[in-house]
Amino acid sequence: MLSFKLNGRDITTDAPSDATLLWVLTDDLKQHGVKFGCGLSQCGACDVMIDGAVVRSCQTKLSSAGGRSVTTLAGLMENGKASKLQQAFIDEQAAQCGYCLSGMIMTAQALLDRNPTPTESDVRAALNGNLCRCGTHTRIIRAVLRAAA
Amino acid sequence: MNAPFDMNRRQILRTTGFLTLTFAMPSNLFAQEVQSPEGVGISGGPGLPTDLKKNPMLSSWLRINSDGTVTLLIGKVELGQGNRTAIAQVCAEELGVNFSRLQIIAGDTKLCPDEGVTSGSTSMPDGATAVQYASAEARGILLGLAATKLGQPAETMKVKDGTITAGNGKTVTYWDLVVGKALDVKATGNPKRENPSDYTIVGTSMPRVDIPAKMTGGEIFIQDMHPEGVVYGMVARPPNYRSKLKSIDLGPIEKMPGVIKVVRNGSFLGVIAKTKDEAMAASAALGKAGKWDVPNDMIGNAAIYDWLLKAPSSPNVIHTQKRTSSGTPAKTVEATYRRPYVMHGSIGASAAIAQLGTDGVMTIHTHSQSVWQTAEAIAKMLKVDNDKVRCIHTQGSGCYGHNMADDAAADAALLAAAVPGMPVKLQYTRAQEHQWEPYSSAMVIKIKAGVDNDGNVLDWETDVWSTSHATRPGGNAGNLLSAQYLDPPFKQPTPRDIPGPNFGSGRNAIPLYEFPGKIVTTHFVSEMPIRVSSTRSLGAHPNIFALESFIDELARNANVDPLEYRLRFLKDERARAVLMKAADLFGWSGYKRKPNYGRGIAFARYKNYAALTAVAMEIRVTPRNGQVQVLRVAVADDSGQVVNPNGLANQMEGAVIQSLSWTLKEEVKFSDSAILSSDWASYPILTFQEVPKIDVALINQPGMPFLGTGEAGQGPTAAAVANAIYDAVGVRLYTLPLTPDRVKEAMNAKK
Ligand code: FES
Numbered sequence: 001m002l003s004f005k006l007n008g009r010d011i012t013t014d015a016p017s018d019a020t021l022l023w024v025l026t027d028d029l030k031q032h033g034v035k036f037g038c039g040l041s042q043c044g045a046c047d048v049m050i051d052g053a054v055v056r057s058c059q060t061k062l063s064s065a066g067g068r069s070v071t072t073l074a075g076l077m078e079n080g081k082a083s084k085l086q087q088a089f090i091d092e093q094a095a096q097c098g099y100c101l102s103g104m105i106m107t108a109q110a111l112l113d114r115n116p117t118p119t120e121s122d123v124r125a126a127l128n129g130n131l132c133r134c135g136t137h138t139r140i141i142r143a144v145l146r147a148a149a
Numbered sequence: 150m151n152a153p154f155d156m157n158r159r160q161i162l163r164t165t166g167f168l169t170l171t172f173a174m175p176s177n178l179f180a181q182e183v184q185s186p187e188g189v190g191i192s193g194g195p196g197l198p199t200d201l202k203k204n205p206m207l208s209s210w211l212r213i214n215s216d217g218t219v220t221l222l223i224g225k226v227e228l229g230q231g232n233r234t235a236i237a238q239v240c241a242e243e244l245g246v247n248f249s250r251l252q253i254i255a256g257d258t259k260l261c262p263d264e265g266v267t268s269g270s271t272s273m274p275d276g277a278t279a280v281q282y283a284s285a286e287a288r289g290i291l292l293g294l295a296a297t298k299l300g301q302p303a304e305t306m307k308v309k310d311g312t313i314t315a316g317n318g319k320t321v322t323y324w325d326l327v328v329g330k331a332l333d334v335k336a337t338g339n340p341k342r343e344n345p346s347d348y349t350i351v352g353t354s355m356p357r358v359d360i361p362a363k364m365t366g367g368e369i370f371i372q373d374m375h376p377e378g379v380v381y382g383m384v385a386r387p388p389n390y391r392s393k394l395k396s397i398d399l400g401p402i403e404k405m406p407g408v409i410k411v412v413r414n415g416s417f418l419g420v421i422a423k424t425k426d427e428a429m430a431a432s433a434a435l436g437k438a439g440k441w442d443v444p445n446d447m448i449g450n451a452a453i454y455d456w457l458l459k460a461p462s463s464p465n466v467i468h469t470q471k472r473t474s475s476g477t478p479a480k481t482v483e484a485t486y487r488r489p490y491v492m493h494g495s496i497g498a499s500a501a502i503a504q505l506g507t508d509g510v511m512t513i514h515t516h517s518q519s520v521w522q523t524a525e526a527i528a529k530m531l532k533v534d535n536d537k538v539r540c541i542h543t544q545g546s547g548c549y550g551h552n553m554a555d556d557a558a559a560d561a562a563l564l565a566a567a568v569p570g571m572p573v574k575l576q577y578t579r580a581q582e583h584q585w586e587p588y589s590s591a592m593v594i595k596i597k598a599g600v601d602n603d604g605n606v607l608d609w610e611t612d613v614w615s616t617s618h619a620t621r622p623g624g625n626a627g628n629l630l631s632a633q634y635l636d637p638p639f640k641q642p643t644p645r646d647i648p649g650p651n652f653g654s655g656r657n658a659i660p661l662y663e664f665p666g667k668i669v670t671t672h673f674v675s676e677m678p679i680r681v682s683s684t685r686s687l688g689a690h691p692n693i694f695a696l697e698s699f700i701d702e703l704a705r706n707a708n709v710d711p712l713e714y715r716l717r718f719l720k721d722e723r724a725r726a727v728l729m730k731a732a733d734l735f736g737w738s739g740y741k742r743k744p745n746y747g748r749g750i751a752f753a754r755y756k757n758y759a760a761l762t763a764v765a766m767e768i769r770v771t772p773r774n775g776q777v778q779v780l781r782v783a784v785a786d787d788s789g790q791v792v793n794p795n796g797l798a799n800q801m802e803g804a805v806i807q808s809l810s811w812t813l814k815e816e817v818k819f820s821d822s823a824i825l826s827s828d829w830a831s832y833p834i835l836t837f838q839e840v841p842k843i844d845v846a847l848i849n850q851p852g853m854p855f856l857g858t859g860e861a862g863q864g865p866t867a868a869a870v871a872n873a874i875y876d877a878v879g880v881r882l883y884t885l886p887l888t889p890d891r892v893k894e895a896m897n898a899k900k
């Protein structure tokens with residue numbers, strides 16, 4: 001039995017402590033905003049926050065979440081509404097397929113948390129490890145800057 | 150057990166007083182990637198758009214529900230290109246209802262009209278045009294019903310959001326009118342359509358209906374689905390394409406934690422387990438446990454171009470125009486261009502969920518682009534009747550063509566067949582996706598031109614060598630990867646080049662420039678040393694890279710500005726307009742030269758009859774290491790009547806970035822025994838720090854046919870980069886990708 005906070009709620013799971021955090025979040029806890037892309041820490045589709053820091057959940061064991069606070073894309077919502085950053089992504093229509101987006105938004109949120117007024121090159125640097133195949137990059141950059149404004 | 154698996158759709162279909170539906174039988178489409186010949190969505194008969202001709206019953210497209218909603222059924226599926234929203238806009242516009250009333254069901258083989266494959270940028274020309282005609286015709290029928298009911302002439306009636314007002318002020322709504330079978334009629338193809346100048350929905354940047362869920366963690370992708378009782382399937386692939394499984398001891402795998410079932414059939418290996426971790430561990434063990442025959446006879450990637458030129462091929466002259474003027478060229482210019490295999494490279498590994506129901510029907514959630522034909526292929530693989538396989542399109546990661554989506558559907562079905570009743574969810578590993586997907590074929594293109602003393606082309610000759618661009622399932626089990634490894638195996642059919650001059654390897658090989666003499670020949674190689682199939686733009690990316698690089702070279706030889714040179718030979722007004730618009734947006738005429746900075750421009754009309762696109766860009770080369778940084782890109786596009794400007798620009802931006810990635814970085818590497826590009830480290834793609842600023846200008850053509858946009862940017866972008874490199878440092882590169890090493894090497898050779 002392992003306990004942690006998921007998006008502010010207390011969770012106890014009987015999944016083994018060496019289970020992959022990604023699969024516990026998606027398959028057991030139905031966190032749709034967590035995506036499997038590579039399983040190799042190369043793409044960022046699976047990014048979530050543990051205690052405010054972005055981790056690649058595909059390469060993170062469940063045990064790392066024990067006693068800590070995990071935030072997924074759904075956890076960024078405020079009172080059932082899109083957060084400022086999520087709304088900025090919607091306003092910029094910053095998606096094609098959107099598969100990479102949850103990781104992008106988590107990583108961007110972590111950037112804004114530590115630097116509320118990033119420059120364009122800060123945004124590019126922060127997101128450089130997150131891959132998008134559809135080519136939505138320029139819109140994603142605009143969305144992050146819009147949320148910071 | 151079926152209920153939760155299928156619930157959303159059942160809820161959507163909960164209807165009261167709907168029009169009786171007659172579903173068109175899935176028609177067996179003859180070929181893949183075959184689009185309407187004129188790119189206007191209308192073929193084979195006066196007035197009737199292609200997809201409406203295939204599915205003529207209006208009720209197979211539209212359902213007017215008594216609760217004030219409209220259900221739109223379509224066969225074109227959402228791949229992230231935004232077609233769901235754009236097609237719905239067209240429906241709402243022509244039917245005369247608010248957009249918010251529409252419920253859309255797409256790509257369910259049991260419910261939707263069979264629109265074949267969602268490919269070739271045909272969602273708008275074929276799909277939206279069919280919906281436009283069907284909706285306009287339905288509106289006419291509803292007006293007729295209202296005329297009878299209100300005793301007023303139909304001509305005097307106006308419609309606003311489903312409420313019809315007659316000349317005498319009396320009103321009736323669509324929802325009051327609809328009882329019985331009013332739309333159970335065949336389309337005539339001759340409806341009264343709305344005047345484009347009155348459009349209020351078409352031409353607006355309606356926000357995409359699928360985006361909010363994607364930004365907030367909603368359930369929208371197959372990967373998000375967890376039907377009740379779901380179990381996890383994985384496959385274990387052979388070491389390479391032609392490996393055969395000699396023996397394997399399944400015993401130890403069966404005893405691994407969580408394993409429900411291990412499946413072996415010939416050289417196909419799969420496992421079903423209670424959790425994804427357990428399925429992954431078991432499939433990894435399965436792969437290692439096998440004793441394989443591994444032939445080491447693959448052609449390495451470096452040798453592929455020579456192989457292509459020497460392999461048996463069938464020359465096909467796809468275009469010829471004899472020069473009528475006399476005179477011998479003053480000079481002959483020749484060049485050979487090469488493009489390696491590139492991959493679709495979806496960010497999400499392909500996935501599917503399949504379940505064998507008690508009724509014997511295999512229901513599969515798939516992100517395939519070709520649900521009907523893939524369902525048929527899977528039925529053949531499972532040796533069941535076609536109606537025993539139902540595919541339901543559910544969104545997945547962007548695919549950009551025929552990627553592993555269909556194979557995932559087939560593999561999920563193979564595993565689900567072994568555990569009847571259990572929904573089996575399958576998602577590949579990254580290596581399985583990278584190493585087994587059907588790539589875009591490597592190609593060689595030779596161009597030769599005879600020019601006069603002023604550098605004007607007299608004779609133009611193009612030769613194209615390529616393997617297939619079309620091995621989609623197409624109703625044939627042999628095109629499903631795993632089916633080739635079963636016992637007995639399904640043999641993959643020998644591919645043919647897609648007929649017609651603009652569909653496969655020859656796509657955009659024919660110059661639109663008005664030269665006196667032209668001959669274009671494709672050399673189609675049916676053998677496939679590397680698995681290949683349809684990838685965004687098919688042959689157009691390499692062909693336009695070659696053609697538009699060559700034009701640039703001719704312009705330079707003639708000492709003429711590359712823009713001016715193109716305009717000299719381009720007579721079509723729309724073509725000229727996009728070129729000039731891109732140049733304008735870029736600031737071509739006032740461009741200030743700086744050392745190691747350069748500008749390039751390129752043009753194409755996709756498929757030579759669809760969207761017209763010109764791309765201009767500025768790049769910087771770092772001479773020390775040959776690094777190319779693309780700084781800014783200006784695109785002008787004419788896709789006919791624009792339905793959703795923001796969505797169109799989004800597609801174009803994506804096309805430019807993806808093409809830059811192919812053009813600058815991508816090459817599938819392989820040795821004599823394995824595909825070496827197995828992850829994002831061994832197959833890098835463009836990242837945020839490499840992405841330029843992109844401006845897109847749209848040229849709207851009100852009332853003109855929708856031309857489709859998704860693939861139009863791939864080719865011009867590639868050539869514009871190569872042309873800009875030449876402009877910056879005076880070296881011309883003929884082989885993709887345009888890597889720093891190649892730039893550096895060419896610069897050294899020039900010194
Ligand atoms: S899935 Fe975790 S980084 Fe790609």
Ligand code: FES
Nearest residue numbers: 098100132133134
């Ligand atoms: S939007 Fe499709 S991968 Fe980024």
